[in-house]
Amino acid sequence: MDKIGAKPKAGFDRVAAKPPVLKEEEIYGIMPEEITKQYDVLDIIKRLVDDSAFDEYKPAYGKTIVCGLGRIDGWSVGIVANQRKVVKNKKGELQIGGVIYNDSADKAARFIMNCNQKKIPLLFLQDVTGFMVGSKSEHAGIIKDGAKLVNAVANSVVPKFTVIIGNSFGAGNYAMCGKAYDPRLIVAWPNAKIAVMGGAQAGKVLLQIQVASLKAKGEVITAEKEKELLDHILNHYNETMDPYYAAARLWVDSIIDPLDTRKWVSMGIEMANNNDEMKAFNPGVIQV
Amino acid sequence: MDITFNKNEDALKLLVATMKQRLAKVAEGGGKKSIDKLHEKGKLHARERIKLLFDQDKPCIEIGAFTGFNMYQEHGGCPSGGVVVKIGYVAGRQCIVVANDATVKAGAWFPITGKKNLRAQEIAIENKLPIIYLVDSAGVFLPLQDEIFPDKEHFGRIFRNNAIMSSMGITQIAAIMGSCVAGGAYLPIMSDEAYIVKNTGSIFLSRSIFSKSCYW
Numbered sequence: 001m002d003k004i005g006a007k008p009k010a011g012f013d014r015v016a017a018k019p020p021v022l023k024e025e026e027i028y029g030i031m032p033e034e035i036t037k038q039y040d041v042l043d044i045i046k047r048l049v050d051d052s053a054f055d056e057y058k059p060a061y062g063k064t065i066v067c068g069l070g071r072i073d074g075w076s077v078g079i080v081a082n083q084r085k086v087v088k089n090k091k092g093e094l095q096i097g098g099v100i101y102n103d104s105a106d107k108a109a110r111f112i113m114n115c116n117q118k119k120i121p122l123l124f125l126q127d128v129t130g131f132m133v134g135s136k137s138e139h140a141g142i143i144k145d146g147a148k149l150v151n152a153v154a155n156s157v158v159p160k161f162t163v164i165i166g167n168s169f170g171a172g173n174y175a176m177c178g179k180a181y182d183p184r185l186i187v188a189w190p191n192a193k194i195a196v197m198g199g200a201q202a203g204k205v206l207l208q209i210q211v212a213s214l215k216a217k218g219e220v221i222t223a224e225k226e227k228e229l230l231d232h233i234l235n236h237y238n239e240t241m242d243p244y245y246a247a248a249r250l251w252v253d254s255i256i257d258p259l260d261t262r263k264w265v266s267m268g269i270e271m272a273n274n275n276d277e278m279k280a281f282n283p284g285v286i287q288v
Numbered sequence: 289m290d291i292t293f294n295k296n297e298d299a300l301k302l303l304v305a306t307m308k309q310r311l312a313k314v315a316e317g318g319g320k321k322s323i324d325k326l327h328e329k330g331k332l333h334a335r336e337r338i339k340l341l342f343d344q345d346k347p348c349i350e351i352g353a354f355t356g357f358n359m360y361q362e363h364g365g366c367p368s369g370g371v372v373v374k375i376g377y378v379a380g381r382q383c384i385v386v387a388n389d390a391t392v393k394a395g396a397w398f399p400i401t402g403k404k405n406l407r408a409q410e411i412a413i414e415n416k417l418p419i420i421y422l423v424d425s426a427g428v429f430l431p432l433q434d435e436i437f438p439d440k441e442h443f444g445r446i447f448r449n450n451a452i453m454s455s456m457g458i459t460q461i462a463a464i465m466g467s468c469v470a471g472g473a474y475l476p477i478m479s480d481e482a483y484i485v486k487n488t489g490s491i492f493l494s495r496s497i498f499s500k501s502c503y504w
Contacts, residue, residue, distance in 0.1 A: 002379035028300045029293035190303035247354035275416040
């Protein structure tokens with residue numbers, strides 16, 4: 001192995017590494033025990049990046065996704081992270097944390113294109129419950145704006161890395177570079193949940209389907225029976241949302257201690273740096 | 289002190305501790321007894337082999353440690369998918385190692401083993417990363433052959449990738465460390481370089497009881 005000749009590198013930028021100034025161990029206390037609770041993802045990012053230095057992109061716009069540049073173990077990296085605290089837009093309207101809105105999808109798509117232009121690897125920190133629904137966002141073109149983000153992620157030529165730090169639900173999984181979007185490495189923290197939608201939401205729908213099918217067969221469904229059915233559905237659903245269920249099937253490469261995140265990203269970028277062949281960035285038709 | 293912070297901290301630390309316990313269990317492969325048997329034969333376990341191969345002073349990460357977790361219970365389980373995959377450094381060079389675990393059904397390939405082998409090769413291809421195979425495999429797990437043999441992303445793809453990677457100039461080195469049968473024989477021979485361990489390594493397409501009636 002030591003006699004193999006050197007090959008050209010991709011040339012991702014790296015300087016001398018510095019540990020984060022803020023304590024990494026505090027991540028344990030910042031991540032809420034209950035997945036429905038809020039937290040500020042900047043508190044997580046600043047405990048993952050060198051020197052806790054993070055240069056945020058458009059901090060006052062599209063606040064439910066935080067984008068910006070930092071370094072991990074010296075490697076330059078563009079971070080795209082879901083913001084889980086409730087935020088307000090310029091008009092003073094509340095936006096729910098972990099949800100992708102029109103403005104945040106637009107911002108993230110633009111940031112990802114900038115990173116491609118500047119040859120900066122991307123790191124996605126997923127804690128996402130999906131895209132905003134409702135007539136207001138539908139009329140504002142949420143599908144079209146989401147499509148722009150999915151397009152930018154899918155067509156990215158710089159290496160992508162994904163860490164599922166909380167929820168990974170619905171099309172949010174896709175837009176935030178889920179397994180289907182070719183992340184070079186994808187890992188989950190042990191508190192992660194991966195599914196098409198949250199358990200409570202899915203439980204109701206699945207219950208309706210089962211009750212309707214049983215009633216069609218002439219069965220009488222009492223309130224007790226309904227509760228029994230729901231419990232059974234939720235047990236099974238929660239089992240399939242578990243990160244071990246995902247890891248068993250290689251939907252993620254590993255379940256990691258949050259304190260190993262920097263190591264995984266650093267070794268990942270070092271590995272990606274071996275491949276000097278990068279296609280020209282061409283996002284195709286952007287859904288404006 | 290902030291009570292919520294402490295509560296969160298306890299909860300996540302507990303999840304991490306559970307993860308580490310499960311990892312330790314998975315690392316035993318087919319069980320301590322099976323590892324002892326390997327040792328008696330003068331062989332090492334897949335994880336011990338990788339540990340000796342890697343530079344001790346450098347970090348390493350494991351791909352798919354939880355592969356097959358709680359799956360195939362009716363067949364006695366398949367810890368880590370019966371194959372250990374790690375990224376680390378050999379003589380200072382970053383590389384990916386794929387080591388069959390002979391304590392899990394003699395290193396036989398379950399459907400998820402195929403997926404994991406393909407994932408390791410995908411990582412090597414996407415990143416032009418040298419790949420080292422420590423082969424010790426009985427080939428396809430026959431009871432599940434219909435789920436792993438003929439489709440595009442089944443076992444044939446592994447040998448196709450061997451050829452593609454060779455053409456791409458990606459270093460592929462195989463060490464034959466046990467009896468490598470059928471599919472287990474193709475992989476090392478499709479690699480650019482193959483080494484065989486004296487006395488313990490053997491390679492063949494089919495045992496004589498099969499050879500009268502079938503061809504590989």
